[in-house]
Structure formats: structure tokens, C-alpha cells
Amino acid sequence: xxxxxxxFTGVGGQGTLLASRLLGQxxxxxxxxxxxxxxxxMAQRGGVVESTVMLGGLNSPIISAGEADILVSFEPLxxxxxxxxxxxxxxxxxxxxxxxxxxxxxxxxxxxDIEYWLQFMKDNYARVCAIDAETMAKDAGTVKAVNVVLxxxxxxxxxxxxxxxxxxxxIKHHVKPKFVDANLKALSLGYEVAC
Amino acid sequence: MHPLLSxxxxxxxxxxxxxxxxxxxxxxxxxxxxxxxxTPSSEIGNNLFFISQAENSSIYFEFSTNEKxxxxxxxxxxxxxxxxxxxxxxxxxxxASDVLMTLAxxxxxxxxxxxxxxxxxxxxxxxxxxNRIYAKFANLPMLEPxxxxxxxxxxxxxxxxxxxxxxxxxxxxxxxxxxVRGPVELGPLPRDVKKRGVFEKDMRRWVPVxxxxxxxxxxxxxxxEKARSMNEEFGFNSLSGTGPVGIVAxxxxxxxxxxxxxxLGCEDEVSFLRLGFTYPFPKELIGCxxxxxxxxxxxxxxxxxxxxxxxxxxxxxxxxxAVYGKASGHFSRMYEFDPLMVKKAISDVTGxxxxxxxxxxxxSVPTLPMRPPTLCKGCPHRETYNAAKAALQxxxxxxxxxxxxxxxxxxxxxxxxxxxxxxxxxMGSSVGSSAGFSISTDHKIVSFIGDSTFFHSGISSLASAxxxxxxxxxxxxxxxxxxxxxxxxxxxxEIRPPGYDKxxxxxxxxxxxxxxTNIYKxxxxxxxxxxxTFKAALSGDELSVVIAEAPCILYCKKFGGKK
Numbered sequence: 001x002x003x004x005x006x007x008f009t010g011v012g013g014q015g016t017l018l019a020s021r022l023l024g025q026x027x028x029x030x031x032x033x034x035x036x037x038x039x040x041x042m043a044q045r046g047g048v049v050e051s052t053v054m055l056g057g058l059n060s061p062i063i064s065a066g067e068a069d070i071l072v073s074f075e076p077l078x079x080x081x082x083x084x085x086x087x088x089x090x091x092x093x094x095x096x097x098x099x100x101x102x103x104x105x106x107x108x109x110x111x112x113d114i115e116y117w118l119q120f121m122k123d124n125y126a127r128v129c130a131i132d133a134e135t136m137a138k139d140a141g142t143v144k145a146v147n148v149v150l151x152x153x154x155x156x157x158x159x160x161x162x163x164x165x166x167x168x169x170x171i172k173h174h175v176k177p178k179f180v181d182a183n184l185k186a187l188s189l190g191y192e193v194a195c
Numbered sequence: 196m197h198p199l200l201s202x203x204x205x206x207x208x209x210x211x212x213x214x215x216x217x218x219x220x221x222x223x224x225x226x227x228x229x230x231x232x233x234t235p236s237s238e239i240g241n242n243l244f245f246i247s248q249a250e251n252s253s254i255y256f257e258f259s260t261n262e263k264x265x266x267x268x269x270x271x272x273x274x275x276x277x278x279x280x281x282x283x284x285x286x287x288x289x290x291a292s293d294v295l296m297t298l299a300x301x302x303x304x305x306x307x308x309x310x311x312x313x314x315x316x317x318x319x320x321x322x323x324x325x326n327r328i329y330a331k332f333a334n335l336p337m338l339e340p341x342x343x344x345x346x347x348x349x350x351x352x353x354x355x356x357x358x359x360x361x362x363x364x365x366x367x368x369x370x371x372x373x374x375v376r377g378p379v380e381l382g383p384l385p386r387d388v389k390k391r392g393v394f395e396k397d398m399r400r401w402v403p404v405x406x407x408x409x410x411x412x413x414x415x416x417x418x419x420e421k422a423r424s425m426n427e428e429f430g431f432n433s434l435s436g437t438g439p440v441g442i443v444a445x446x447x448x449x450x451x452x453x454x455x456x457x458x459l460g461c462e463d464e465v466s467f468l469r470l471g472f473t474y475p476f477p478k479e480l481i482g483c484x485x486x487x488x489x490x491x492x493x494x495x496x497x498x499x500x501x502x503x504x505x506x507x508x509x510x511x512x513x514x515x516x517a518v519y520g521k522a523s524g525h526f527s528r529m530y531e532f533d534p535l536m537v538k539k540a541i542s543d544v545t546g547x548x549x550x551x552x553x554x555x556x557x558x559s560v561p562t563l564p565m566r567p568p569t570l571c572k573g574c575p576h577r578e579t580y581n582a583a584k585a586a587l588q589x590x591x592x593x594x595x596x597x598x599x600x601x602x603x604x605x606x607x608x609x610x611x612x613x614x615x616x617x618x619x620x621x622m623g624s625s626v627g628s629s630a631g632f633s634i635s636t637d638h639k640i641v642s643f644i645g646d647s648t649f650f651h652s653g654i655s656s657l658a659s660a661x662x663x664x665x666x667x668x669x670x671x672x673x674x675x676x677x678x679x680x681x682x683x684x685x686x687x688x689e690i691r692p693p694g695y696d697k698x699x700x701x702x703x704x705x706x707x708x709x710x711x712t713n714i715y716k717x718x719x720x721x722x723x724x725x726x727x728t729f730k731a732a733l734s735g736d737e738l739s740v741v742i743a744e745a746p747c748i749l750y751c752k753k754f755g756g757k758k
Contacts, residue, residue: 003457011566021376025209028378035342035450036376038211039318040234047568057457059342059450061371064535066552081563087552101566106611109564124555 003056004160005063009082010074011099012046015147018175019072020051022151026162026170027055037061046102048078055160070159072150074133075099076114079121089126093153094118095133095146129153129194136189141182148183152190164191197246204383212373213238215343216282216310216366217246219350221254222382223306225280226390227272228256229265231651232680233284234319235373236312240282241681248694253388258683261622261651262287266294266309273303273363274401276392278354282310285326286621290652292329298363299333300403300411302418305392306354307363309335312373315496315531319679321602321621323530325497330365330474334415336422337365337474338431341449343377349431349471351382356425360418367473369496371447371531423475431471432480438464440545441488443481443501445470448494451537459538461547476504482512492544493520496531519544567610575745576605576672578719580613583641583670583741585722586729597638601625601653603645604679604747605672616643623652629667630660640667641733647677647685649702658709661738668732668739671702674747682750690746690754706740713739720745 006023010016017038024036035054052063066087071094073079079094086092096114104111121128131153137145148171155164164187171183198208199218210218216239220228228247230240240258247256259265262283269279283291288311295309311329314320330337338353340346346368353364399407426432442465444452449469456462468484470477485491485508493502502520509516519525525540526532542549570577587593600606600616601624609616618628625642632640644653649671657669675690677683684692686700706714715732717725725743732739 012568021209024376028207028209034209034377036209037371038374038376040237040374046571047566058454060454060534061375061447061450062531062533064533064538066554067535077563080560083555083557083560087554089552101564102569103564103567109562111564112561 003058004054004069005058005067006053006055006070006072006160007063007068007082007085008051008053008072008074009078010049011078012049014049014074015144016049016051016074019147019151020053022167022170022174023053023154023160023162025174026167027053027160029170030162030166032161033057035059035061048081070154072154074146074150076118077101077112080112080117083121086125088124091127091157091159092121092125093129093150093157095150096130097132097134127157129157131193133190136193137186140186140189142179145182145186148186149190152187153194156191156194197242197249199242200246200384201381202384204381206381207378208381209376210343210347210379211238211376212340212343212346212368214242215346215379216350217242218379218381219347220280220308221246222384223278223351223354224385224388225278225308225354226254226388227269227277227279228254228281229259229268230282231259231262231265231287232677232683233287234680235314235368235370236282236284236287236310237680238373239310240683244683253390255390258685260686262291263294266291266298269307270294270298270303270363272392273305273307274301275394276304277389278305278307280308280310282312284320285311285313285324286320286322288326288329290622295329295333297403299335299415300408301401302361303357303363304361305389306357308350308353308357308366309363310366310368313367313369313497315369318370321619323497325500326367327473327500328498330367334419335362335365335474336360336419336472337367338471339367339446339473340372340471341446341469342372343375343379345431345471346372347379347382352431356422359425360422362415362418362422367446369447369531419475423477426472426475426477427479429472429477432469432477434466434468434484436462436466438466439489440465441484441491442467442494442541443470443491443505444494445473445501446496448496448532448537451532451534452494452541454534455538455541459541459545459547459549461541461545464545464547470501473501478508481505481508485509485512485514485516490517490519490544492525492540493518494526494537494540495520498528568607569610570604570607571748573748574604575674575719575743575748576608577613578722578725578745579670579672579717579743580608580615582717582719582722582725583729584615585726586733587639587641589726590730590733592639592733595637595639596641597632599625599628599632599640599642601644601648603648603672605643605645608643622648623656626653626656626660626669629669630656630663630665633665633667639733641670642667643670643672646671646673646675646687646702650686654705657706657711661709661711666736666738668741671740671742673702673742673744674750676747676750678747678750682747682753690750692754702742711738711740713737715739715741717741717743718745719743
């Protein structure tokens with residue numbers, strides 16, 4: 001199996017950790033080696049939350065500059081911030097709905113022009129899938145399922161050695177029962193948009 | 196049933212390093228555990244807490260008021276023959292160090308494990324001290340896992356080593372081993388756990404008056420030599436490759452080295468020694484290793500702990516070889532590593548080139564807005580800060596006010612627009628430093644401390660401040676939980692996790708008990724009243740305590756506001 005370095009990035013509260021954990025669980029259940037790293041503590045108070053999933057026997061918990069094979073971003077500004085971790089051959093999956101940081105209101109910096117930067121990604125990186133995961137999550141029944149929509153895209157693009165069925169099983173076993181249906185729907189919406 | 200109590204031996208679970216430590220402790224029959232929470236160690240205590248809450252739990256767990264108390268609880272249990280564990284973040288070890296240094300002298304009867312979780316790069320800490328030095332300082336054996344599986348395995352092993360040597364064993368993790376998730380194969384849980392022991396009196400051992408301590412120091416040095424010979428054969432030290440370039444690593448650095456060797460394809464150029472038992476050093480093992488390589492690169496975060504030891508061994512064996520690491524400039528003594536950093540160093544010593552990926556030109560990316568952590572929407576601390584600030588403004592005192600602060604969510608009061616956090620050292624320092632500022636300056640001193648921090652190390656400082664007649668206003672931000680680390684209970688809490696029925700100690704009773712009479716209570720959400728109360732508390736020139744009572748909104752959500 002090829003090695004793969006997957007970087008998940010988002011804003012505290014978006015469910016990045018659950019997404020990386022579900023992927024890690026599905027990979028482990030398929031009998032393949034996996035390492036998942038998480039950010040806990042102070043960084044979770046509304047800050048940027050990053051996690052990584054390393055496949056194919058890689059053990060490092062961090063992804064260095066230019067070394068991410070796949071970037072899964074839950075928020076477009078965070079996708080731009082993480083571009084330095086990607087190379088021209090990276091796949092980028094990003095939600096297009098901004099969460100404007102409070103520092104913008106304080107005038108510390110401007111929120112970037114998302115349309116421009118999404119085009120920049122499409123022009124410069126091997127594979128880019130930018131979607132409104134928030135609307136899709138709402139369609140699935142809960143805005144909280146943005147993370148699983150993006151997992152659906154990741155699987156739909158065939159970028160990870162996990163089948164849709166395997167991820168469905170993982171969701172059934174590892175997501176709180178009352179959220180399972182919405183998450184399965186979110187997975188399927190993400191999966192289909194990618195295919 | 197808690198998932199970590201699975202009896203399914205041989206099953207694989209995707210566990211966090213911290214969860215794997217808990218599982219290892221349970222498998223080893225640990226029956227007493229105590230901790231004060233602190234990132235990156237918190238999930239160890241949290242899981243032990245929930246496991247211990249169940250009826251007929253095989254383990255007793257408590258959140259002690261601080262790390263020193265927790266270590267004493269665990270030490271006594273181990274002295275009485277009951278296996279025990281305590282865990283803390285790196286700076287927590289400073290608080291417990293008074294215990295640690297003498298505990299090494301008296302030792303234990305049953306196995307005792309001390310987990311220290313270090314935080315290179317300071318993801319959620321005030322410094323990045325390297326706690327491996329504590330192992331050397333106290334003369335205690337130390338193990339360092341590289342993965343969740345090793346975290347489980349080494350915890351089990353640590354209990355065995357501790358019992359064999361009658362010394363506590365330090366298990367040292369870092370953020371990147373505590374908070375990494377990986378498959379862990381479970382071992383069997385014991386059918387019977389020894390929960391009660393007998394303390395056997397021995398005045399020549401357990402009471403280190405000078406005459407006894409002199410004997411026990413000698414015993415300690417003998418035991419640590421025994422530990423050294425155990426380490427020579429230790430299964431978690433391993434050697435791979437036969438190449439001329441030596442590499443030595445421990446902890447998460449092992450992961451970076453392994454990935455780098457694979458990606459550079461230079462396994463044949465190197466001999467790689469991974470150390471799992473990093474104190475006392477396996478001198479013979481390292482000596483044999485050094486003799487078969489031409490030079491050596493030491494890969495370790497923070498201080499040159501292994502590097503310096505290797506230089507001593509080189510000297511002792513008259514080996515004239517280059518030792519690369521911190522002193523050679525290959526690595527920094529600051530911050531955590533990343534894979535590329537390690538790859539570059541290995542590329543430099545082996546001469547194998549790194550294949551650089553093509554990266555698009557990002558020079559046109561503008562300065563992006565940051566997302567600093569911030570107090571939650573609706574957080575009561577924000578209201579308390581605003582009320583205190585409004586009161587100071589009304590009194591015309593804002594200009595000369597300074598704000599010693601403390602450790603918790605409320606340290607975020609540092610950031611605009613609040614900016615009411617001016618001086619911080621450690622847990623409880625708000626109180627002691629206010630005393631110092633009060634005798635050395637003419638500032639209006641308003642300091643802030645959380646409820647859990649108050650119990651951790653605020654009380655004795657407040658007694659000292661009152662007795663020595665210092666003048667400041669201490670604001671206790673009582674949100675009824677230890678919020679920053681994930682809502683652990685403390686003695687003052689009114690809102691409780693289900694089934695938590697320990698007696699409550701109201702903070703105002705404690706303050707009153709010290710003899711302080713200037714005590715005020717505010718509800719920070721009632722703005723007008725809060726400002727008026729603050730004005731009353733701040734107008735005088737003597738010591739006053741304002742207790743701002745309003746539960747953490749996240750905590751309320753979690754336990755539905757149950758009292």
C-alpha cells in the first residue's frame with residue numbers, strides 16, 4: 001500500500017477531530033496501518049484545529065511544508081493557510097463557506113477573496129474539489145455533518161483505501177445513534193458529488 | 196461499560212496515547228490513581244475518573260487538588276502494597292517535585308507509575324521544560340513510548356520494573372505521543388486486583404530523617420545501577436540496520452526517523468538505535484553501538500539529554516567520533532520537530548539527497564487573518580472582566596491598574612479587547628505576585644484566579660497575603676469546574692457530574708476562614724450590580740476578595756445544569 005499524508009484543517013467546533021478519527025477507524029478496521037494525530041486543549045477554543053491521518057505505515061504525527069498528499073479543509077480561509085503544506089501534486093478538498101474570524105472585525109487583516117483563491121488552487125494543484133459542504137450538511141439533516149460530507153468527498157474521489165460501505169459501517173458503530181442517519185446521508189451526498 | 200474495560204483480549208482498538216496508558220494501567224492491576232488535570236495529560240485522568248465512577252470499579256481515582264497531593268496519594272498506596280499511578284503535565288511535575296525527590300529515597304512496595312506529559316512547542320503551556328531531566332535529577336527509571344501501542348505496553352512494563360526495583364517509574368510522553376491515535380492490541384485484564392494493602396512500618400525506611408535519608412540515598416544509587424543493568428536487556432530498545440552512520444532517537448523522534456529513512460531510502464546507510472528506556476542509560480548497549488558506527492546523529496526534542504550522555508560514553512571509551520545533534524546545529528533546543536527537519540539532518544549526515552516536491556509559488560498569498568483562541572460566546576469570565584474594568588474606570592483607577600493573572604481559560608483575558616492579564620508565572624502565581632507588587636509598587640492591583648486554581652495553590656498564598664497585610668483585590672472566577680482541561684470536578688463545584696457526591700467546600704467559607712472580611716460575591720451577568728460591587732471592593736486599600744459566580748456555559752450544557 002502506498003503511503004499517504006492527509007491533513008485535516010478547520011475551525012474549533014467543526015468536527016475535524018471526529019472526521020480524522022472516523023477515517024482512522026475505518027482504515028484500522030480494514031486491517032491497514034494508520035496513525036491519527038489530534039489537537040487538544042487551548043487550541044480548541046475557537047482556534048484553528050488541525051489533525052492528520054497517516055497511511056501506509058507512516059508514523060509521524062505531523063505533516064511538514066509541501067508534504068501533504070491530501071488537504072481536507074473545512075473552511076476556505078484555512079485551505080489557503082494550509083497551502084504551504086501542499087505540493088503541486090496534492091489533492092485539495094475544501095468547503096467553500098467562510099467562518100470569518102473575529103480578528104477581521106477588529107481590523108487586523110482582511111478576509112481573502114475566496115473566488116480568486118479557489119481558482120488559484122484549481123490552476124496550481126493536481127486535483128481540487130471545492131464544495132458548499134454546509135448546504136449539503138443541512139440537506140442531510142444537520143449543519144454539524146460538514147465533516148462527514150467532506151469524508152464522503154474524500155472517499156468518492158478514491159483517494160483513500162476505504163470504501164463507502166466500510167465508512168458506513170464505521171459511522172454506524174462510532175457515531176452517536178441519534179446522528180447516524182444524518183451522517184449516512186451526509187456521507188452519501190459528499191460521495192456522489194465527488195463521483 | 197467504558198470501552199477501555201473491554202475483556203476482549205487481542206482485540207485492536209484505535210486509542211489515543213493517553214487512553215492506551217489507562218488501558219495499560221488497568222491491565223497491570225493498578226488500583227489507586229490520583230491526578231490534577233493538565234494538557235496534554237488530561238485524558239488519562241478523565242478516563243480513569245469515568246471508569247472509577249462505575250459500581251464495583253477495580254480502580255479508585257480522585258482528582259486531587261494539585262499534583263503534589265496526587266503524587267502523595269499514589270505514593271502512600273504503593274508503599275502499602277497497592278499498585279498506583281499519578282499523571283500530570285510537565286509543569287505539574289514541578290509542583291510534585293518536592294514529593295518526587297524524596298519518594299525516590301523511600302521508594303515503594305507495589306508498582307507505581309508517574310506519567311509526565313511534556314509539551315514541546317507549548318501548544319497549551321507556559322514553558323517547554325524537558326522533564327527527562329527529572330528522571331536524572333531524582334534518579335528514577337524512565338520509559339518513553341513512541342506510539343499508542345507502546346504506551347500501553349510500556350505502562351504494563353513500568354509497573355513490573357517499579358515493583359522489581361521498589362522505585363516509582365516515570366513514563367514520559369509528549370503532546371505528540373499523548374495525542375496521537377493508533378491501533379492498540381489489548382492484553383487481558385486481571386480477574387483480581389489487589390485493592391487493599393497493609394502498610395508495614397519500617398522506621399529505617401519510610402521516615403527520612405537525616406540518618407535514614409543517608410541510608411536510603413545509598414540504596415537509591417544501588418537500585419538505579421540495577422535499573423541500568425535491566426536496561427541493557429530491555430525489549431523496547433532496538434537496533435536496526437548495519438550502516439556506518441549511527442542514529443539514536445527516543446519518543447516521537449523515532450517516528451520521524453523511521454519515516455525519513457523510508458522516504459530517503461537510506462536504511463542501508465545507517466544503524467538506528469531506538470531507546471525506549473532512557474534513564475538510566477544503557478551504557479554497554481550504547482557503547483557497543485558506538486563502536487560499530489563511524490559517527491552518530493542524536494534525534495531528540497528539547498534538551499541534549501541523550502546527546503550529552505553519548506559524549507560522556509565516547510569520552511569514557513576513548514572513541515573519537517563526531518556526535519551530531521544540538522551542539523552541531525542540526526537541531527534546535529526549542530520547539531517540537533517535524534518530519535522534514537529530521538529528514539534534512541539525516542540527509543546531511545548520510546549525503547542522501549531529499550526529493551523536494553514541486554511547490555506552487557505562494558508569494559502572492561496576503562497576510563491572513565489569525566484565529567487566536569478566545570473566550571467562548573457568553574463566557575461569564577468576559578462579563579467579570581468587563582465589570583471590573585467598568586468599576587476601575589468609574590473610580591478613575593484604570594490608568595494605574597495592573598492585573599496579575601493565573602492559569603485557566605481566563606488567561607485569554609490577555610487578548611484584546613479585554614487585555615486584563617499582565618503577569619503570570621504558574622498555577623497560583625496571581626496571589627503571590629500580587630503580594631510582591633503590593634509592597635514594591637503604587638499600582639492598583641487586581642488579580643484573577645479560577646476556582647480550580649484557587650484550590651490548587653491559591654489558598655496558602657492567600658493566607659500569606661492576609662497575614663502579611665498586602666493590599667490587592669483578588670477576583671476568583673468561579674465557573675464551578677476546571678474548564679480549560681475538559682471540565683474536571685474540584686472541591687468547590689456546585690454543578691456536579693452524575694453520581695459525584697463528594698462534599699463541597701464553598702470558596703467564600705475558605706476565604707472567611709482565613710480571617711479575611713472584605714469578601715464580595717457577584718453574578719457577572721447582572722452588570723449594574725456587578726460593577727457596583729466591584730467599586731465597593733476596589734475603593735479600599737486593603738486586601739479584598741471578589742468571588743464571581745457563574746458556571747461555565749459549556750459545562751452547563753454538558754450536565755444539563757443539574758445541581
